[in-house]
Amino acid sequence: xxxxxxxxxxxxxxxxxxxxxxxxxxxxxxxxxxxxxxxxxxxxxxxxxxxxxxxxxxxxxxxxxxxxxxxxxxxxxxxxxxxxxxxxxxxxxxxxxxxxxxxxxxxxxxxxxxxxxxxxxxxxxxxxxxxxxxxxxxxxxxxxxxxxxxxxxxxxxxxxxxxxxxxxxxxxxxxxxxxxxxxxxxxxxxxxxxxxxxxxxxxxxxxxxxxxxxxxxxxxxxxxxxxxxxxxxxxxxxxxxxxxxxxxxxxxxxxxxxxxxxxxxxxxxxxxxxxxxxxxxxxxxxxxxxxxxxxxxxxxxxxxxxxxxxxxxxxxxxxxxxxxx
Ligand SMILES: Cc1cc2nc3c(=O)[nH]c(=O)nc-3n(C[C@H](O)[C@H](O)[C@H](O)COP(=O)(O)O)c2cc1C
Numbered sequence: 397x398x399x400x401x402x403x404x405x406x407x408x409x410x411x412x413x414x415x416x417x418x419x420x421x422x423x424x425x426x427x428x429x430x431x432x433x434x435x436x437x438x439x440x441x442x443x444x445x446x447x448x449x450x451x452x453x454x455x456x457x458x459x460x461x462x463x464x465x466x467x468x469x470x471x472x473x474x475x476x477x478x479x480x481x482x483x484x485x486x487x488x489x490x491x492x493x494x495x496x497x498x499x500x501x502x503x504x505x506x507x508x509x510x511x512x513x514x515x516x517x518x519x520x521x522x523x524x525x526x527x528x529x530x531x532x533x534x535x536x537x538x539x540x541x542x543x544x545x546x547x548x549x550x551x552x553x554x555x556x557x558x559x560x561x562x563x564x565x566x567x568x569x570x571x572x573x574x575x576x577x578x579x580x581x582x583x584x585x586x587x588x589x590x591x592x593x594x595x596x597x598x599x600x601x602x603x604x605x606x607x608x609x610x611x612x613x614x615x616x617x618x619x620x621x622x623x624x625x626x627x628x629x630x631x632x633x634x635x636x637x638x639x640x641x642x643x644x645x646x647x648x649x650x651x652x653x654x655x656x657x658x659x660x661x662x663x664x665x666x667x668x669x670x671x672x673x674x675x676x677x678x679x680x681x682x683x684x685x686x687x688x689x690x691x692x693x694x695x696x697x698x699x700x701x702x703x704x705x706x707x708x709x710x711x712x713x714x715x716x717x718x719x720x721x
Pocket of ligand 1: 413414415416417418419438466492494515539540541542543567568569570588589590591592683684685686687688689
């Protein structure tokens, strides 16, 4: 299936594997490239920029397919300049810019002939990213895994499609071919899926995390700022219930004031990143996932997931045609 997104990125199916904190590693990125799609690698999953650069080198050695690097482009990411240099040195073909002003990354990436997809959760943010030169937009919608958006796919995707000329990707809520077909009907050129790919054989997330996704219904997800200071979607595990999803009063007060909110979020993000290796190993069940977890019923090889989603999507689109005849 070819869409403006597949043509832009040189991929065989309009599916991106979303970059995932504490989850995405080399095996997932290589498996995606070999399956004809593309996965994002977050440098913040590595202890140092050197370790991230070494990972990029190994990915390059294992596949000739495309890969993406996810850069957090806000001021809290003090490693951004070095991460960008490492990614450019590795001739990264695609960047995914999240959580801030992408201008510098777009300028540098374009100078190196790379493409930049910007994560956006509002129309204004999307229009700003396009003015800055974004090649495509990830519409981060309500119900997505990670730091979910607050606008539904039904509203955000077509609104962006009406306003911008670059491909729009529906990021969130999609785990099967029905979701992909629906996103295409809304005018998206593809989908970015995270949760579905946690439950794939090549993903190195802890077994408990994968099993919790396979068991989950959409009722088993909760939105909270408690873990990172930014609203995120998490599986309701026993550990999260013990910790509680409401902000403790002192933190809630600091988050409420405009003056202290930014600094508090920064501190919470730093504390959250310190728990990352325990979360990754499954020692702490503080696991993000999107509402699409309710649609994931098995752990499969990545290529099988891609084939199945594409087959389902074609079937749903053919069925829709007969329904309206
Ligand atoms: C565990 C987890 C961690 C995530 N971390 C990041 C991240 O570091 N950077 C980013 O741009 N998106 C991140 N996301 C969002 C995903 O890239 C993707 O857009 C999202 O998972 C799509 O929604 P879905 O989970 O319903 O498929 C994360 C998602 C999950 C589930």
